[in-house]
Amino acid sequence: xxxxxxxxxxxxxxxxxxxxxxxxxxxxxxxxxxxxxxxxxxxxxxxxxxxxxxxxxxxxxxxxxxxxxxxxxxxxxxxxxxxxxxxxxxxxxxxxxxxxxxxxxxxxxxxxxxxxxxxxxxxxxxxxxxxxxxxxxxxxxxxxxxxxxxxxxxxxxxxxxxxxxxxxxxxxxxxxxxxxxxxxxxxxxxxxxxxxxxxxxxxxxxxxxxxxxxxxxxxxxxxxxxxxxxxxxxxxxxxxxxxxxxxxxxxxxxxxxxxxxxxxxxxxxxxxxxxxxxxxxxxxxxxxxxxxxxxxxxxxxxxxxxxxxxxxxxxxxxxxxxxxxxxxxxxxxxxxxxxxxxxxxxxxxxxxxxxxxxxxxxxxxxxxxxxxxxxxxxxxxxxxxxxxxxxxxxxxxxxxxxxxxxxxxxxxxxxxxxxxxxxxxxxxxxx
Amino acid sequence: xxxxxxxxxxxxxxxxxxxxxxxxxxxxxxxxxxxxxxxxxxxxxxxxxxxxxxxxxxxxxxxxxxxxxxxxxxxxxxxxxxxxxxxxxxxxxxxxxxxxxxxxxxxxxxxxxxxxxxxxxxxxxxxxxxxxxxxxxxxxxxxxxxxxxxxxxxxxxxxxxxxxxxxxxxxxxxxxxxxxxxxxxxxxxxxxxxxxxxxxxxxxxxxxxxxxxxxxxxxxxxxxxxxxxxxxxxxxxxxxxxxxxxxxxxxxxxxxxxxxxxxxxxxxxxxxxxxxxxxxxxxxxxxxxxxxxxxxxxxxxxxxxxxxxxxxxxxxxxxxxxxxxxxxxxxxxxxxxxxxxxxxxxxxxxxxxxxxxxxxxxxxxxxxxxxxxxxxxxxxxxxxxxxxxxxxxxxxxxxxxxxxxxxxxxxxxxxxxxxxxxxxxxxxxxxxxxxxxxxxxxxxxxxxxxxxxxxxxxxxxxxxxxxxxxxxxxxxxxxxxxxxxxxxxxxxx
Numbered sequence: 001x002x003x004x005x006x007x008x009x010x011x012x013x014x015x016x017x018x019x020x021x022x023x024x025x026x027x028x029x030x031x032x033x034x035x036x037x038x039x040x041x042x043x044x045x046x047x048x049x050x051x052x053x054x055x056x057x058x059x060x061x062x063x064x065x066x067x068x069x070x071x072x073x074x075x076x077x078x079x080x081x082x083x084x085x086x087x088x089x090x091x092x093x094x095x096x097x098x099x100x101x102x103x104x105x106x107x108x109x110x111x112x113x114x115x116x117x118x119x120x121x122x123x124x125x126x127x128x129x130x131x132x133x134x135x136x137x138x139x140x141x142x143x144x145x146x147x148x149x150x151x152x153x154x155x156x157x158x159x160x161x162x163x164x165x166x167x168x169x170x171x172x173x174x175x176x177x178x179x180x181x182x183x184x185x186x187x188x189x190x191x192x193x194x195x196x197x198x199x200x201x202x203x204x205x206x207x208x209x210x211x212x213x214x215x216x217x218x219x220x221x222x223x224x225x226x227x228x229x230x231x232x233x234x235x236x237x238x239x240x241x242x243x244x245x246x247x248x249x250x251x252x253x254x255x256x257x258x259x260x261x262x263x264x265x266x267x268x269x270x271x272x273x274x275x276x277x278x279x280x281x282x283x284x285x286x287x288x289x290x291x292x293x294x295x296x297x298x299x300x301x302x303x304x305x306x307x308x309x310x311x312x313x314x315x316x317x318x319x320x321x322x323x324x325x326x327x328x329x330x331x332x333x334x335x336x337x338x339x340x341x342x343x344x345x346x347x348x349x350x351x352x353x354x355x356x357x358x359x360x361x362x363x364x365x366x367x368x369x370x371x372x373x374x375x376x377x378x379x380x381x382x383x384x385x386x387x388x389x390x391x392x393x394x395x396x397x398x399x400x401x402x403x404x405x406x407x408x409x410x411x412x413x414x415x416x417x418x419x420x421x422x423x424x425x426x427x428x429x430x431x
Numbered sequence: 432x433x434x435x436x437x438x439x440x441x442x443x444x445x446x447x448x449x450x451x452x453x454x455x456x457x458x459x460x461x462x463x464x465x466x467x468x469x470x471x472x473x474x475x476x477x478x479x480x481x482x483x484x485x486x487x488x489x490x491x492x493x494x495x496x497x498x499x500x501x502x503x504x505x506x507x508x509x510x511x512x513x514x515x516x517x518x519x520x521x522x523x524x525x526x527x528x529x530x531x532x533x534x535x536x537x538x539x540x541x542x543x544x545x546x547x548x549x550x551x552x553x554x555x556x557x558x559x560x561x562x563x564x565x566x567x568x569x570x571x572x573x574x575x576x577x578x579x580x581x582x583x584x585x586x587x588x589x590x591x592x593x594x595x596x597x598x599x600x601x602x603x604x605x606x607x608x609x610x611x612x613x614x615x616x617x618x619x620x621x622x623x624x625x626x627x628x629x630x631x632x633x634x635x636x637x638x639x640x641x642x643x644x645x646x647x648x649x650x651x652x653x654x655x656x657x658x659x660x661x662x663x664x665x666x667x668x669x670x671x672x673x674x675x676x677x678x679x680x681x682x683x684x685x686x687x688x689x690x691x692x693x694x695x696x697x698x699x700x701x702x703x704x705x706x707x708x709x710x711x712x713x714x715x716x717x718x719x720x721x722x723x724x725x726x727x728x729x730x731x732x733x734x735x736x737x738x739x740x741x742x743x744x745x746x747x748x749x750x751x752x753x754x755x756x757x758x759x760x761x762x763x764x765x766x767x768x769x770x771x772x773x774x775x776x777x778x779x780x781x782x783x784x785x786x787x788x789x790x791x792x793x794x795x796x797x798x799x800x801x802x803x804x805x806x807x808x809x810x811x812x813x814x815x816x817x818x819x820x821x822x823x824x825x826x827x828x829x830x831x832x833x834x835x836x837x838x839x840x841x842x843x844x845x846x847x848x849x850x851x852x853x854x855x856x857x858x859x860x861x862x863x864x865x866x867x868x869x870x871x872x873x874x875x876x877x878x879x880x881x882x883x884x885x886x887x888x889x890x891x892x893x894x895x896x897x898x899x900x901x902x903x904x905x906x907x908x909x910x911x912x913x914x915x916x917x918x919x920x921x922x923x924x
Contacts, residue, residue, distance in 0.1 A: 114714065175714035180665065180693075184673045217672075217821045219833040219855075220915050222840075228674075254830050254860070278839035278850065308530070310685060320837050321674045321853070323681055 009345050016334060016348075017397040019362025021060055023390035024053045029106050033078025036106060038366075039384035044103040044112045048121040052391020054078060054128030055241065055405055058135035059398045072141050075132045079148040082125075085109050087155075091174045098156030098202075099172070100125060116171035116179055119161055123192040126153055127241045130195075130415065134408040153414060158196035158204045166211035168192065168204065184215045186229040190259065191238035198418025209422040210250070218255045222272045222320060226265040227255070230318015232292035232332050233392070235263040239338070240395040242415065243406030246427025258427075260339065267340045271347075273319040280307070281326035282370035282379070287350035290332030291319045294389070295366035295382035297327065304371060311372055326371035327380075330355075331364035331389045337400040357381060364389060442551035449555040452562035453499040453506075460574045466594040467493045469788070470586055472578055472737065473601035475502020477768025477780035479561050481599045482571045484788050492571050493593050495578045495586065500566075501558055502603050503622070503769070504777040510557055511626045512646060514550045516809050519650035523686070523811065526653075530848060541654055543631045550626060580742035583761055597763050597791040600744070600751055601784060602737065604730035604769035613699035617706045619724040632656050632723035636708045638696050639727035640667040642808040645679060647725060649810050652688045659689040659719045661696055661710055668808060672821070675814045675871050678852060682811060691717065699724065732770045749773070755798040757787040765791050772799070776806050805883045807876040812838075812852040815879035818867025818886055821857055830860035834892070834912040834919075838872050841911065843903035849873040854908040856882065856892070858916065863891030870908075878906055892916040 027036040029045075035053045037046035057071040085094035092110050094100060101111040102118035133149035136142035161178075163169050168189075169178040183189060193212060196204035219228045229235060238244070244259035252258045257265075274289035293316040301310050311325045318324070333347035352359060357378060358368050366386040370379035398404050409415050410428055419429060450456065469485045471478045474496030482494040504510060518541075528535040559565075566573060574588060581587040585594050606621035620628065622643055633656060637648040640662030652658040660667075660683070666676040684690055691710065694717060698709040706724060710717045732750030739745070744759040744766075745752040751759055751766040758765050765787040768780035782802055789795040805817035824831040836854045844850040852871035859866055868882040885895055896913035900906050 173714050176711075179713055184666075214822055214825050215673075216825075217833050218831065218860075219835050220919060221835045222837070223915075225832075225919075255832075276840065278837070308527075320839070321678060 012349075013334070013337070013345075013397055013401075015362055016359070016364075017394055018063070018065060019359075020331075020364070020390040020393045020397075021056055021065060022361070023363060023385055023387060024056060027387065028053065028074075030074070030077070031107075032081040032109055033074060034081070034104060034106050034109060035387055037103065037388075038386050043106075045106050045109075046103060046121065046387060047100045047118070048102075048124040049387030049391055050078060051121075051123075051125035051128030052240075052388065052395065054125075055131040056391055056394045058131065058408065059394055059404060061135075062398075062402070062404060072136055072138075072145060075136065076141050076145050076148070079129065079132070079145060079152065081109060082129075082152055083148050089174050093174075095122075096172070096174075097160050098122075098152070099161070102171075114173070114175070116173050118171050119168055120170070120189060120192055122156065123189075123195055124237070126156065126195055127191060127409075129153065130412050131241065131405060131408055134412050153195075153199070154201045156196075156199065157202040158199050159202045161196075162204060162208065166205070167208055168196065168212075183212065186216050186227045186234070188229075188234040188237040191241060194238075194242065194415060194418035194422055196418070197421040198414035198416070200414070200417075203421070206421060213249065213251045216251055218251075222269050222276070224265040224269045224272070225255075225257070226269055227251070227257075227259075227262050228269075229266070230291075230321055231316045232266065232270060232290060232329070232336070233316075234292075235266040236335055236392060236396065239263060240392055240399070241405055241409050242419070243399075243403065243410060243428065247419065247424045247429050248426050249423045263336070264339045267336050267343055270319055271343060278320070279324060279326070281324070283328075283355075284326070285350075287347040288328065289319075289347060290328040290330065291317045291324055292329045292332050293317065294327070294329040294332075295386065296325060297367075297369050297372050297380045302372075304373075309371065311369070314366075325369065327367050327369040329364075329366060329389065330358035330368050331366075331393050334364075335393050335396045337396055341400065355379070364393070442548040445548070445552040445555040449551065449558050452555065452558040452564075453501050454496075454575060455563060458575055460576065460588070460591065461572050463493065463574075463591055463593050464491060464572070466596065467491045467572075468596050469493075469791070470495065470593050470595040470598045471601055472586065472598065473502070473603055473733075473768070473770070474500040474573075475601060475603045475768060475780065476504050476777045477601035477603070477770075477784040478502070478599070479566070480781045481601060481767060481784035481788050482566065483569055484785050485792070486569045486571055488788070488792060490792065493574060493595075494566065494571050495574045495576070495588065495593070497575070497577050500561065500563060500573075501554075502780075504780075505554055505558055505561075507623045507626065509777055510554055511550045512622075512643070512650075513809060514553045515546065515626070515654075516646060516650045518546050518549075519653035520811060522653045522655075527848075539655070541631060543654075546654075547626065577736060579736060579738035580744070581738070583742050584763060595763070597765065598742075599784070599787050599791070600734075600737065600739075600759070600764065600766040600770055601768045601780070602733040602770045604732050604750070604775055606726065607729040607731050609699075609726055610728070611696055611698050613709075614724065614726065617699055617701040617724075619699075619726050621726050625723075625725050628723060632721075634720055634722045635659075635725060636661065636706075636719050636721035636723075637725045637727060638708065639729070640664065640692070641727060641729070642668060644725070644727035645683065646809050647727070648688050649683050649686055652683070652686050657689075658687075659691065659708075659721075661691045661694050661708065661719070663693070663695045665693055667692075668814065671808075671814055671816065672855075672869060674853070674855075675869055678812065678871050679808075679810055679814060682851060686811075689719075691719075730769065730775055734770065753799075755800050756790045756796060757783060757799055758790065763791075774804050774806065776804070778806075779804055803883065803886060805879045807879065809876065812849075812871050812873055813875035815870045815875035816868065817879050817883045818865070819857060820867060820869075824857065824859070824866050829866065831857050831866060832860045833857050834915045836908045836911040836915070838905070838908060841903075841905060841908045843905050843907060844872070846903060847873075849905075854878070854912055856909070856912045856916075858892055863893045863916065863920070865890075865892060865895075872905055872908070874905055878909065881906055881909055893920075 034045035036043040171179040277284040297311040337344040367382035372380040468490035637660040648660040743761040751771040767783040767787040769775040807815040838844040838852040896917040
């Protein structure tokens with residue numbers, strides 16, 4: 001990675017953004033628009049990655065990486081696939097009640113791995129669908145994009161997904177019904193509730209968002225006042241689409257903050273945790289952080305440098321409560337660019353300078369662990385790339401640079417309605 | 432760890448002492464008085480506390496117990512379990528001794544019979560403090576046997592009739608039986624008989640991830656059993672907050688407990704002499720082999736044989752129905768302890784018993800909803816709580832801010848290598864009033880009491896920040912939380 005020697009931060013960021021976007025072009029099935037979950041052989045499609053991809057196409061157009069026509073064609077192909085794919089309660093379908101299965105076969109588009117009909121991943125897909133509808137405002141294929149996007153969004157039966165409860169379930173399987181893994185406390189689901197509340201056809205109940213936020217905790221933790229959630233990605237996903245600057249729900253009005261400021265606090269907390277490094281992991285510091293969901297070394301207990309260590313595979317890691325096995329996501333620091341530019345760039349530059357192997361082909365790997373020696377003695381590194389990481393990075397860099405996605409979604413009537421029904425006001429939502 | 436068995440006669444003397452203290456052989460019930468000021472039904476922690484407290488008020492008291500004095504806590508609950516847990520902690524400390532520059536034996540050997548004998552010795556010793564002769568010396572008249580209400584002011588014990596002005600029902604609770612088929616056939620254990628096992632089981636399956644299930648799963652794992660714990664919820668300890676429950680999960684996993692969350696037990700069967708617990712994790716079927724099965728899915732109130740209707744007392748599957756003053760539908764009958772309280776802890780039994788007596792005889796109007804109850808789950812790390820949870824405050828529209836200190840940042844926790852956990856103090860935002868606290872730490876059961884005292888005394892965060900603590904000490908975490916508050920409110924201090 002030669003870019004580390006570049007004195008120009010913007011040039012470095014541009015290059016890394018384009019490198020991340022290239023993942024989509026490489027791992028897409030152009031016949032149906034589905035994008036692979038990871039770069040690994042045989043990887044199925046993740047519908048969330050498709051949602052990120054749909055959101056990245058307008059970015060690519062605005063940056064001159066692809067033409068508007070090509071982006072529209074690819075978007076249309078994707079939306080046509082989802083619109084026409086089977087929606088029923090059979091176990092080998094693509095979706096049901098407007099929701100989609102988390103993982104789909106890259107060619108057939110049918111469910112794989114007996115995975116769940118996923119509410120959050122459908123939400124991320126729909127966020128991409130709505131982004132496309134907001135961006136493609138022309139005639140012809142662009143008009144068809146808007147029609148399909150509207151149909152896809154209106155078809156989703158959010159009310160059904162509450163299963164009679166005050167808050168949403170996390171998923172459903174034809175084999176056993178609804179899954180209740182228990183969503184307690186703040187996490188990435190803000191956008192789920194906003195899209196669910198904004199629906200003109202089958203909305204979530206008005207009190208659902210309040211039912212969820214009732215489990216929030218406003219904490220003074222490691223010197224920061226923060227609505228805590230351990231994994232860093234939970235402070236980023238909803239923000240990839242929605243501009244939370246200055247708008248507040250009841251909880252944030254009471255706490256005197258907003259979700260944008262809260263992510264800044266979360267970054268400060270992660271940096272402080274890195275500096276304190278209570279578990280003495282190799283590398284950790286104020287410029288080496290980014291504990292989040294991602295690939296890991298695999299489940300194993302071993303003794304490293306005289307200490308018993310427990311390592312994990314792909315999982316959601318968090319700070320400071322854990323789990324933490326010394327693994328960071330190398331992309332995560334840069335993904336905080338809209339919130340804390342200095343911290344994001346300082347950490348990213350430090351990482352690239354000291355461990356350039358984490359970024360191959362201008363693209364960050366999913367996980368890196370310096371505590372566990374790898375084959376070359378330079379720490380364990382995840383193979384290949386994960387689509388979620390790349391898509392999120394492209395969007396966050398763009399939001400930091402131009403605010404493109406935030407501006408687009410501010411104009412989405414469903415998002416605005418959802419925010420208002422969730423009790424948000426002020427800022428750009430003010431009349 | 433390997434378990435060895437030796438002659439199981441180690442506890443003979445202690446067993447005799449215990450029996451002498453909790454239910455002597457050849458006992459004869461006294462001749463009843465014409466009428467008692469108070470009849471207490473049940474000789475567990477609540478019943479004994481009520482009887483002794485009533486005697487201090489110079490009331491005439493009869494205490495009725497159908498089995499042995501001491502109740503769950505002494506005989507099958509906190510006392511034996513904490514004795515076992517202490518041995519388990521020692522095992523873990525020896526296992527981890529290398530971290531502290533001390534070599535540990537290659538193979539730890541557990542003498543299970545000696546451990547059981549120690550449990551008996553501990554029970555016998557503690558039983559002395561509430562022994563029959565002490566109660567008698569205090570003037571409590573003790574009746575052993577089954578009793579039923581025969582009227583609104585009368586209790587019948589066979590041919591004997593005990594008339595009362597007031598009564599307190601304190602019959603406690605018992606483990607809930609299985610709600611799925613097969614377990615009755617193949618045999619299982621509950622908290623009532625888990626400590627009767629002749630030897631340490633090689634494979635133990637614990638059904639239920641409440642406090643007792645978690646405590647014993649971790650303890651038996653540390654003692655050397657291969658333990659699997661099955662919980663139908665997404666997390667352990669449903670009463671506790673997410674961060675506490677997740678830390679416990681991590682800790683148990685580190686110890687080697689196999690954890691199955693979101694798994695519902697649907698049955699049990701035996702094959703070739705091995706027991707199997709069958710479960711369902713959504714669409715996945717699981718079957719876990721076991722030598723012993725501990726069922727810990729809740730407790731049922733002991734009300735069936737009391738003929739409560741005769742006394743006009745209402746009850747349901749949660750227990751005797753009481754109002755906020757612990758009074759039943761019969762104005763002269765009260766209840767206390769596990770039989771009526773949602774928090775089925777010994778300390779709650781004691782306090783509710785006193786409350787019932789005072790409300791019954793002194794018209795004090797004490798409300799059980801105003802009790803401030805600290806509790807603790809005795810895992811490693813311990814998980815303790817007092818006062819409101821954040822969601823309690825938010826439901827009441829009380830703005831709340833939590834001051835959290837990680838034990839990783841506490842000097843004493845670092846020096847002793849016991850730095851898992853945290854102290855969270857919930858404060859009413861805009862004031863320094865402490866609403867509640869959750870502590871996850873090696874000695875959380877002790878640390879939480881400082882917060883209880885502070886809250887009871889009405890001391891706020893400002894004053895707490897000025898209290899000098901010993902150094903280094905785990906309780907420094909509480910002071911650091913108060914200092915964080917002070918930093919947050921520099922003009923107020």
